[in-house]
Amino acid sequence: MDEASVARGGLAPRLWLAGGWLLLALVAAIFAPLIAPQDPLAQDLMLERLPPFWLDGAEPGYWLGTDSLGRDLLSRLIFGGRIAFIVAFAAATSACLLGSALGLIAGYFGGWPDRIISRIVDVWMAFPPVLFAILLVAVLGTGLSSVILAIAIIDWTRFCRVIRAEAMSQARMDYVESARIAGYGRMGIMLREVLPNVLPSVVALLSLEMGIAVIVEAILSFVNLSISTDDPTWGSIIAEGRLSIHQAWWVLVFPLITLILTVLSFSQFGEALKARFDPVLR
């Protein structure tokens, strides 16, 4: 068996698990009002810090227990998934469009567009990303669109650097030269010939970036700078769990497992796509 089929064979079951988890979480998030057993915002101090269902003192209907305000943890996780997925898709796509476009221009055209874009990337790489994100959201004001915008503004460089390198090596290939001789313009060649060839890398990076976006959103809501404090997000549940860790460990454990599974699944997808399209492995 050659290395490529080993890689593919090894990836297949993990890929199914990853896809299964993401689908489950996504469906739960979309149909949250129908699926969630309780109102995620309903507080009931009579029900504070109920343990999950298998422990003594659990209440039926509160499967994963409640937090210090008596809010149902499972329902909050399901509703938190909505924000996580919206941020994942919107922020990753925006970062991807911006970064890929600049990377394509820098890599294919070279010259001064490349010099300017590369300098900007250098400047961006000199910022600690988490601090940059916190700063941007503080400046833009909390809210869903600020979070998405902040992630896109910070993470476009991930796409730009990879796509620039790829476009550069593509631009030297024979088929680009033939297209030029055939009379296509530079813009036409870039979009019709080079873009399709760098697209696989873009898609793989996009999947990885979705995982990163979910984490950044969680970090922002952990420091209380993401969405309004009322809406449940995975990060805000974690922040609450970190505070009551000695009284109610489940408030930290369940959102943490949710986040880890989601991030692992996105990165498994990205790795699998990368392996699938990598010319060396293929």
Add this chain to the structure above:
Amino acid sequence: MLLQRFLVRLLTMLVTLFGVAIVVFVVIRVAPGDPIAMMLPPGASDDDIARLRALYGLDKSIVQQFFIWLGGVLHGNFGTSISLRQDVLGLVFNRLPATLELATVALLMAIAIGTTAAILGARSRGTAIEAGIDVASGATLSIPDFLWGLVLILLFGVLVPVFDISGRVSPQLDLPFATQFYLVESILRLRFDLTWDLLKHMLMPAVALALPLAAIIAQLLKQSLKEVLDLDYVVLARVKGFSETQVILREALKNAALPTLTLVGVQFTFLIGGTVIVERLFSYEGLGNMAIDAVINRDLPLIQGIVLVFALLFVLINLAVDMMYALLNPRLRHG
């Protein structure tokens, strides 16, 4: 040739830092919300507000403000923190050692864990052990430091409470230190009781920061080792009767290390970037933790100072790695 390379890098570095200064300045000045109004008690007169505004130079145009600030920075004057009412540079230097110690301990751990895993994997190539290391490093790499920090808090702070999960040092201890490099100083003063207390606080955040980097080192170094292990001189050493571990340690490692070294340099900046949230998570009194407070308090001069110091640290590390690479790589040395 080396000198020329160094000068070019130095120049790019200065351009990058200038770019960072502009970006931070613009981002912060775009911010809505008036930091001056937040400093004053309610009912302050317009006169008071204007006076304070002039004191912090906020009454001038943005371009003027930028160059006044930049001029100050070049003279080592980063301004006065609005929320803490102290000199920004002093505050930053007070916190920087804590972050540097944490990042360095994390880096050393990452190298130790990553190299061990790589040698183990290369030694047992083609077996279940190597496959296990691949899966473990893949998963470790995918989980960011923030989540590792939380996992460690649960495991060793709550489930088996052996380590401290909050702060830099136990507050009841008397610290005889003259500098902020507590860990270094405790060792130099032979106060190992304090060293142990500091390490007990530092271990969890350091491991959280180290694990993703350890996984990257394990993967890349193992790959390079496997390539080197098929070369003639290594085969010769094996024929001479050295065991596989000896062959790796004596012959293969130093030739396989160069690509990893470059990567570790770049990744070290990511690790330092990670200290921001990990310090927050563990209430560790470093620069990152102070940075988040500064953002929340809209303390513009302090944010500017901290971001610039981080950026300076990043470009210096990149410069050092680049020079080290040029020195160690024979092709560049003689080219």
